[in-house]
Amino acid sequence: MSPPSLRKLPAVLVVDDEVRSQEALRRTLEEDFDVLCASSAAEGMEILEREMSTAAVRIVLCDQRMPGMTGVQFLKEVRHRWPDVVRIILSGYTDAEDIITGVNEAGIWQYLLKPWQPEQLLLTLQRAAEVWRLQQENQRLSLDLRTAEPVLKKRVQSKFDKARHAFGLSSFIRQRGSPLNDICEMIERVAPFDLAVLVTGESGTGKEMVARAIHYESRRAERPFITENCGALPDTLLESELFGYKRGAFTGAVEDRVGLFQQADGGTLFLDEIGETSPAFQVKLLRVLQEGEFRPLGSNRSVNVDVRVIAATNRDLEEDVRTGRFREDLYYRLATIALHVPPLRDRPMDLPLLAQHLLDSSNRHLGCAVQGFMPEVLERMAAYRWPGNVRELQNEILRMVALSESPSLSAALLSPRVLREPALERGRERQEDLTDGLSGGLKERMAQLEVRVLRQAMLRHHGNKSRAARELGLSRVGLRAKLVRYGLEQGE
Structure with a gap:
């Protein structure tokens, strides 16, 4: 018999008082199992006590009628001491009372009759080995879940706290006197209330950042935050993205699709570039905002959702309302609270701190270790108007870090467009006498x-x-x- 530590096959204990029966069972099973044989219940118990220190025996195949202890009595004891072992009775008798006792008291998994067929017996024991494996896996997973639940809760809470720090009010880089301070104060005041918010501002100023901050400072923070760029899709695709569709609703709809409104249920839906939508689509969006329900394409049933909508645009929507390009009723529905994000050129006091923050982010992204900026770089940056705002500044610093070969970033790394603007003419408003140089009558x-x-x-x-x-x-x-x-x- 091989030492337990060297066995690779699952072990089965055969208990039968007939030696020829033992040998027949061994020949049938030995290719798939490590077969241990005992001629009595007492001998079988000795083998189990020796082998179960390593949990080697997975199946006990026991004859029912043996001198001394019967098979059912033996398996009853096995069940008491090693409940994970799969127990099988092999008998030439069909006594109903034995079968009932075996099932109820010994927890027997199968009751096989003699004479047995080799193929059927082997298949039964293979299934028994799989039952043992599944039992062990179930116990392990149950234990893991019991011990992991508090750990998982702690991990989820930790990740949520990190997300809130990364996207909440603490994510705004600003100094005293920054125009962003008023924005942050408004975010803090309006975030707890389920009111629609319209965020306006030039491209690259951080309108989505404002929307995320509102979400993470609200009671919906643990629910989804879903974004959609309304200017990137035509009406038909935008409608299917937001509202979803049923299979067969149009050519190519081979399966049901859940729309973004439904995905954001309980959370926040951020609609960027809302000013680029057509009047026809604006009508459909208005109904969702008013009724809190929509109908997926191809469906005859409405879906109710609880979603807070935050919209953003770089257009002048008030002017678009006056010209009829944007629906007035939708505008007032979206602009319950209106926030305007100031451009970077109106935040000169924030530039040094923001630049350092973006430098640290660029170092992490590119795997570099640039330490800071030479003084002339910050002067040049302050002189430039940054038409692309924070997004342009971020890309500029990424470029400089990638090209840098020294610990500090020099002005030579700046893009030509930044260097072209005179450093001394920016960063302050030059007031001139409008009447200077006038001529004629x-x-x-x-x-x-x-x-x-x-x-x-x-x-x-x-x-x-x-x-x-x-x-x-x-x-x-x-x-x-x-x-x-x-x-x-x-x-x-």
């Missing part, structure tokens, strides 16, 4: 003065005619007419 001077006022208003608002017109007290059409008349329509 009063009419000519007034026209020259009007050109200067128009040009400066357009520069202050970065080409946004709607905002410039509001500042000057003009309609958008009136402003455009003046720009055309003075040749300022193109390039200013």
